[in-house]
Amino acid sequence: MxxxxxxxxxxxxxxxxxxxxxxxxxxxxxxxxxxxSKVRNPRHHRKYFAFFNKVYENLPEHLESNWPDVNSFRKAMEMYSGFFTETINLKGERFLMPKSIAYEKLDEMAFSELHNKVKTTIGTRI
Structure with missing residues (x-):
């Protein structure tokens, strides 16, 4: 808990x-x-998710079907921003996985950097 x-x-x-x-x-x-563990600013965390909710609610029609929910949209934008790890499955195939943004995984400075990269990604791709 x-x-x-x-x-x-x-x-x-x-x-x-x-x-x-x-x-x-x-x-x-x-x-x-x-x-x-020292946690990052909870208001910043809530602001980040509120930002994604607003963007997802206002996606252009031609993009709405690309992501089934706001969480998959968020993870995709984080990955487009370079926030992922590359891994190999049992068949030897390479694939990308989004990194965790959990409080204990990302300090305030790294979270702010991700937030800025994601905003830039959304601004250029969407």
Whole structure:
């Protein structure tokens, strides 16, 4: 379970209602392990997805059928922007896979760079 907390006066507190609900589900009196990772700006993350939702909603008609949903559109634009890994399947065929943009995989600086590249890609391709 992921749980967003902030430290205040030496104690951990949930950062929002969702985090509070998750914290309430933790077992009382039992030890738990916490793995610390500094997260990128959550507002920037939400802005990124809101941007994709708006672009996807307003795709030209001739492009609407290229992607079945906004998530596949996002991944395609990220890959067009160079954000992918090349891998080989069991048949020896090469193919591309989008990289993860999960909080723990991408810091704020790398996420901002991806965001700018994606906006440029969409501006030139769409």
């Amino acid at each position: 992921k749980l967003w907390v902030s430290k205040q006066s030496g104690k951990l507190f949930p950062v929002d209602v969702e985090a509070q609900v998750r914290m309430n589900k933790l077992p009382a009196g039992e030890p738990i392990m916490i793995k610390y």
